[in-house]
Amino acid sequence: MKFFRNPEVVRTLFLYGLLTAAATVAAWLWDIRFGVFTLILGLLFMLVYTLSTYQRYRRIYNIAVDINRILHGDETNISLKQYSEGELGILQSEIHKMTVCLREQKQHLQDDKIYLADSIADISHQIRTPLTSMNLLVQLLANPDISEERKIKLIHELQELLSRIDWLITALLKISKLDAGTIQFKNETIALSALLDKATAPLLVPMELREQRLIIHSEGQFGGDISWTQEAVGNIVKNCMEHTPDGGKIEINACENALYTEIVITDSGSGIDKEDLPHIFERFYKGKNSDDKSFGIGLALSRMIISRQNGTIKAENNPSQGAMFTIRFYKCTY
Numbered sequence: 119m120k121f122f123r124n125p126e127v128v129r130t131l132f133l134y135g136l137l138t139a140a141a142t143v144a145a146w147l148w149d150i151r152f153g154v155f156t157l158i159l160g161l162l163f164m165l166v167y168t169l170s171t172y173q174r175y176r177r178i179y180n181i182a183v184d185i186n187r188i189l190h191g192d193e194t195n196i197s198l199k200q201y202s203e204g205e206l207g208i209l210q211s212e213i214h215k216m217t218v219c220l221r222e223q224k225q226h227l228q229d230d231k232i233y234l235a236d237s238i239a240d241i242s243h244q245i246r247t248p249l250t251s252m253n254l255l256v257q258l259l260a261n262p263d264i265s266e267e268r269k270i271k272l273i274h275e276l277q278e279l280l281s282r283i284d285w286l287i288t289a290l291l292k293i294s295k296l297d298a299g300t301i302q303f304k305n306e307t308i309a310l311s312a313l314l315d316k317a318t319a320p321l322l323v324p325m326e327l328r329e330q331r332l333i334i335h336s337e338g339q340f341g342g343d344i345s346w347t348q349e350a351v352g353n354i355v356k357n358c359m360e361h362t363p364d365g366g367k368i369e370i371n372a373c374e375n376a377l378y379t380e381i382v383i384t385d386s387g388s389g390i391d392k393e394d395l396p397h398i399f400e401r402f403y404k405g406k407n408s409d410d411k412s413f414g415i416g417l418a419l420s421r422m423i424i425s426r427q428n429g430t431i432k433a434e435n436n437p438s439q440g441a442m443f444t445i446r447f448y449k450c451t452y
Contacts, residue, residue, distance in 0.1 A: 130171075134164050185217075245286065248279045255279070289415050293401070296422045303343040303427055310336040310372040310379070313344060317351035318370075325359055331367045338374025342427045342447055350423040351381060353416040354431075354443050358385035361441065378446045385440040390433060398433050 138160030146153025255276045259269060295301050314334050325332055340347065358368050366386040373380055390398060397403045401418040417433075424431050429447040436442040 130167070134160070134167065138164065245283060248283050252276060252279050286415070289419055293415065293419055293422065296419075296426060301346070301426070303346060305341060306344050307339055307341050308344050310338050310340050310374065310381075313340050313348060314351065314370055314372060314381075316344070317348040318355055320352065321356055321359055325368070328359070328362075328364045328366075330359060330362055330365065333367065333369040334372075335370070336372035338372070338379065340374070340379050340447065341449070342429075346423045347427065347447075350420040351383075351445070353420045354383055354445075357416055358383060358387065358441065358443075361385065361387040363387065376449075378448045380447075381445040383443045383445075384436050387440045389435040389439070390441045395433060395435075399431070 138157065141160060142153050142157040145156035255272050258264065259272055259276075264272075311334070314336055318332060318334070322332070355368060355370070362368060362385045368383070368385045371382045371384075394403075399417050399421040400414075402414045403418075404414045421431050424445055424447070427447060428450060429445060431446075432444045434442050434444075
């Protein structure tokens with residue numbers, strides 16, 4: 119039997135046998151009847167030990183079988199409550215914790231697989247659209263009868279599509295690095311006015327072409343990663359610019375206090391649709407009023423950058439007009 123192949127059981131039975139034999143011999147020398155009684159008592163004790171140990175090992179074996187079934191995904195009609203007595207109760211408690219962790223890890227892996235598949239589908243869709251347009255433009259450019267003016271216009275459209283693809287790939291790489299946790303944010307200090315100037319500098323020309331006004335009020339300093347933060351703020355300002363009509367206004371108010379640094383960005387556009395508000399920071403989500411050229415990852419990237427720096431971002435509609443984004447970077451007290 120496998121039970122008697124266990125070295126611990128064999129050693130214990132051998133020790134009890136020696137003790138029983140020694141006690142029997144000593145009792146036999148004292149009195150024959152006492153010696154027989156000692157022998158019977160010792161044998162009964164060894165029998166009780168053997169049966170109780172066998173039952174315990176049998177229950178441990180059953181636990182091992184149930185664990186093996188759980189590890190292989192078969193959790194039907196498995197209940198660990200039957201092992202809730204004595205030292206097996208402690209083992210049952212630890213096994214229960216382990217099974218909960220395994221189930222959570224399994225669910226996380228399944229969610230990650232679904233998320234990866236959805237992300238790949240979204241990325242391929244986002245890239246396929248401009249590539250299709252580029253293919254059509256190349257076919258038009260290959261026409262020998264095309265006019266010079268038409269050719270220049272098509273080349274400009276082609277350059278714009280290439281720029282969009284380049285921005286998309288760059289943004290996706292940044293998001294993947296943030297997801298993987300490989301980005302080490304620096305702790306730098308800069309005046310809020312300088313940070314906002316750096317963040318809005320690439321947008322000044324497009325805003326001027328749209329005849330939009332940019333108003334900045336700031337005081338205090340910002341502590342964090344300047345490069346990543348200016349990109350996060352720039353993406354939000356760009357989103358406001360795209361949803362603000364020509365001749366509109368974008369206003370940024372920034373300040374610092376003992377608890378946090380706050381940046382509030384408002385625009386004079388049409389605001390955010392109520393159905394879009396819960397999803398506006400989701401990756402690849404496009405609102406009802408989104409531009410056809412939008413990829414839906416700018417705001418998602420901004421939220422990731424801000425949250426990784428102990429910050430929060432909230433989107434809502436301005437009571438007067440337009441959208442309002444409130445960013446807060448909380449100061450660490452440890």
